[in-house]
Amino acid sequence: MDFSGGEYFTNKTRGVDEGQTDLTSWMFNALWRPTDDFDLQFTYDNVKDSTPVRPVTCLTESPELFAAIGLTGDNCANKDDEDFHRDTYTSTKQTASIDLESFALHANWAINDDHRLVAIYAKHDTEETSKQEFDGIAFDGFRVSRPQFEDQESLEIRLESDFTWGRTTSGGFY
Numbered sequence: 001m002d003f004s005g006g007e008y009f010t011n012k013t014r015g016v017d018e019g020q021t022d023l024t025s026w027m028f029n030a031l032w033r034p035t036d037d038f039d040l041q042f043t044y045d046n047v048k049d050s051t052p053v054r055p056v057t058c059l060t061e062s063p064e065l066f067a068a069i070g071l072t073g074d075n076c077a078n079k080d081d082e083d084f085h086r087d088t089y090t091s092t093k094q095t096a097s098i099d100l101e102s103f104a105l106h107a108n109w110a111i112n113d114d115h116r117l118v119a120i121y122a123k124h125d126t127e128e129t130s131k132q133e134f135d136g137i138a139f140d141g142f143r144v145s146r147p148q149f150e151d152q153e154s155l156e157i158r159l160e161s162d163f164t165w166g167r168t169t170s171g172g173f174y
Helices: none
Strands: 002-005 009-011 017-019 021-033 038-049 096-112 115-133 141-144 146-164 167-174
Touching: none
Parallel strands: none
Antiparallel strands: 002 021, 009 017, 021 038, 038 096, 096 115, 115 141, 115 146, 146 167
């Protein structure tokens, strides 16, 4: 899936349209069943999202701090205008990106009619960056840069059993 579009905000400070979307995502899933008693499923996900942070709109009014000390000037929206949220005044280009890659292996083995062994292994890696100006005005008063990196790996093994008196699941995970 490839998705792009938007640009429905007008940045009056920088003279550009903002709010675009830039996303590419795809997934692959395969099932292998060599016997009636065993199957192995493989799933892979990949997401590349370079969609910038959504613009913020200044709604500050007097007596709030930025308006009271004169930092907002004409940089805040007129809330009487129905399209007030489409104008933004930030001075910083608000970039963001997410790169996500994950895969999982899911194995099922029917030992007999009453017992099944399940094993799941998964790995998930994410890199995310975001630079955003939260104040919504041309004065660069509250800008943040937020990089995040996540690596996750898991393994689960469990035995599922059916008895005349009920069902049990026992196992462990890492």
